[in-house]
Amino acid sequence: MKRRCIRVAVALPIRKTFSYIIPEDLPDKDYTGYGVLVPFGNQKAVGFVLGEEMGWQGEVELKEIIDIINPEPFFTKKMVRFFEWLSEYYFYPIGEVIQNAIPSGLNISRFFTATITKKGQKAIDELPEGSKERDLLIWIRENPRERLNIPLRIIHELQEKGWIKAKREIRRKEKGPLMRKFARIKASLDTYRLKELSKEEQKLLSLLNTKGDKPVCELSRYIKKKDIYYLVRRLEKKGIIESFDAPVYKDISGEIIAPIIIPERLEKQQEQALSEISGSLKGGGFSVHLIFGVTGSGKTEVYFRAAQMAMDMGRQVIIILPEISLANYIESLFRARLGDRVAIYHSRLSPGERYDQWMRMVKGEVDVVIGARSALFSPLPRLGLIIVDEEHDPSYKQEAIPYYQARDSAVVRAQIEDATVLLGSGTPSVQSYYNCLVGKYSLIRMPERIDNRPLPEMEVVDMRYESPGSIFSQRLISAIREDLEAKNQCILFLNKRGFYRLYMCRRCGRPVRCPNCEVSLVYHMKEKRLRCHYCGYHRERPERCSSCGARVFRTVGFGTERVERELAGLLPEARIARMDADSIRRKGRASHILRRFMDHELDILIGTQMVTKGYHFPLVTLVG
Incomplete structure (x- = not known):
């Protein structure tokens, strides 16, 4: 029997991909998008399957993968080309691109453990009591193969001295679904046995018959919580019901922040915009539209109706917004009109919540995903529309590794998946507007405010x-x-x-700076601390100036x-x-x-x- 060979991107700082064999005992199916554990040199590594290697004939000996680490694929087959483009364009290893794109709750953590050597034991005896190195060596001796929560530099220093043997370990940190107890009535229940039950038992059976899809704990609103578990156990002993544990996914949808007002009619410019967008969606190919609309021109209603059109065609939608707080607000508006087929996804969700939302997308339970930059990587197999609101906003540029521009990347993903892109702004970026002028994008103008409302008066005060x-x-x-x-x-x-923007020496004028970023620290009154808004470094107010030694400081500015x-x-x-x-x-x-x-x-x-x-x-x- 011919062995199957797959292409794997390992989650290490290595740009190339590697080939592995699927073990014969694994089911014969397409593993594209799955996470795998693979042998890599003298260690184990996490990898992601990018597809099957069709040209391998067994002429080169390959290693087998060790395990499949997730029951569902992390991403769709079409997203492989997207990840390859991100890796090539932004010059970042594809395995690490994927690892940063998927939720951390689905990943595997890598860390170092260590054991003490004879030379290290001798160092413990010779180093002075209370020294940091001695205390660390004692901890390693008493906790062999436990995770080392110290900088990599220190691990390498101890290894070079021959005091420890360090080893890279891999541990699964998959955030599984929340489990709850359910109960269901057995099919063989007869009417005669029902008459023998108490009123409380009959009430529970009635609830299970009408609300059997709810966990037992949620039925406590109808029966006292302390009684309901007792009744479940009693009916289970009588063989009338059976209980089981099943996963439930937490509902993290926000409250409805604003009253939902659906306009009775659309403005002419909205109808014209939707007509052009509808033609692109029906055509099924790739296209980009820049909606150049002033504030209050009704762009949000256009977004909603365009999303509804895509959903009616069986396609899925991603809506990307510049602020997480705005994403929560827009999600509440869309959910009020579209129901539970809307998901929200951003970095401020907990690992468990991100896992739940990601799994809803993977299982096909979501038609619309709303979020900040990271929503771009949502694993939607039928993607038909990507909306980028306030497309000019600089927050779409990821400032941490891996670097990428979410607006530009959204256009590339849409091109790969034959989807339509809507870029909306009242002040479009130079790049997008130029692309309209040269014919790459379609320009949709919405110059009038709803009901021809005038723009607000502006006054500048000197x-x-x-x-x-x-x-x-x-x-x-x-x-x-x-x-x-x-x-x-x-x-x-x-x-x-913050409270004061600068905290500076009165004598020499030098502000208190961050030791990591060399920017001035901002004083926060509530915390009574100086804080760096770039790296998070914080400290108390200094007693002396680090430059001239003066004890007198002054504050400048306001936040x-x-x-x-x-x-x-x-x-x-x-x-x-x-x-x-x-x-x-x-x-x-x-x-x-x-x-x-x-x-x-x-x-x-x-x-x-x-x-x-x-x-x-x-x-x-x-x-x-």
């Missing part, structure tokens, strides 16, 4: 004529007061977090935290909230703030760029 050191102009404060008296709402935008405090002092009657990366760290906090603002439980919302994109708040009449 702060040189305001009080020295003042954050707010008198014109802004009076406008906010007028807004509050009229029972309207206000948004204040400042793209700077959203200071704006919130000073505004509360000026307008004590106003209900104020702040929305930035510091204030929404806790899960669900962003949705909670938006919900309160939409319900008019807040008067003023202060925030960074996340408060300026894509929201619709009818009572907001002032932005500062």
Whole structure:
């Protein structure tokens, strides 16, 4: 029997792929997209199957894969070409491209363990008590083959001295589905036996008959929780029901943040845009449309109806947004109109939640995926439409390894899968607009606002004529007061977090800098710490200047935290909230703030760029 050969991309910093043989005891099927454990030199490595090697005739001896590490494929066959393009264009190993694209809950972790050598044992006896090296060697001796949570540099130093033998290990860290107990009625139940049961037992059987798809724990809203498990065990002993454990997937869909208003009619420019998009979807080929629409022109409604068209044709949709908080907001709007076939996917989900959403996509339970950059890698086999909102936004560029531009990558994926791309913006990027001018993209103009509403009045205030050191102009404060008296709402935008932007020496003028990034640290009043907004480094306020030794410091500038405090002092009657990366760290906090603002439980919302994109708040009449 001819052995099957597969092409594998190992998740190591190696650009080429490798060939392996599938063991004869594994089922005969296509393993493209599956994760595998393979022998690689003198170690084991994680790899991803890119397809079958058709030209292998057995002339070269190949190794067998060790194991299949997941029950379902991580990605579709069409995505192989996409990953190959990403690897080649952004010059990054394809195995690591794939490993970074799939959720961490599906991956295998690699780490080092170590055992002590005779030379290391001798070093323990000779090194002074309390030294870091001695304490580390003692820990390794007492915990052989346990994970080493120390920098790789230190492991190599200890190895070079001959004190330890280090070994790379692989451990599965797959985040499995949440398991719950279910119960079902046995088919052989007769009417005579039902009459012998108590009222509580009959009530449970009635619930199982009507709500049998619910876990037992969720039936406790109808029967007391302490009683329901007792009744299940009793009926199980009588042979009337049987219980079993089954996976359930957590519903992470956000609450409905805004009331859903479906327009009775579309504007002419919306109809024209949808007509052109419909032609592309029906044609089934690759095309890119740039929707150049001013703020308030109705682009979101076009997105929704285009997604509905694609779904009606049996195709699937990816919607990519520049901010995670905006993704939660848009997901709630789409879910209210499309139901549970909508999934949300972004980096702020927990590993378990990302696993659940990914598995829903793999199993075909999702038609629309909404998220930030990482949603681009959603494993949708019938992809027909990719929507990139605010396509000009710089946040689409991934600043960490692997580097990629999500907007450009979305166009390439659509080209590979014969899908349509919608790029939306009120201020298109130069690249996209140029592609329209040369005929690569189709330009759809939406120059009018809904119902021909006028653009807001704009006023520029020269702060040189305001009080020295003042954050707010008198014109802004009076406008906010007028807004509050009229029972309207206000948004204040400042793209700077923290309390003071600089903490600097009075004598030499040197600011306190991050030792990793060489940028000035920002002072946060709530934490009473200086923090780097690039790498996360933080420290307490220094007592002396590291440059001249002076003990006197001064603070300069302001961020959203200071704006919130000073505004509360000026307008004590106003209900104020702040929305930035510091204030929404806790899960669900962003949705909670938006919900309160939409319900008019807040008067003023202060925030960074996340408060300026894509929201619709009818009572907001002032932005500062």
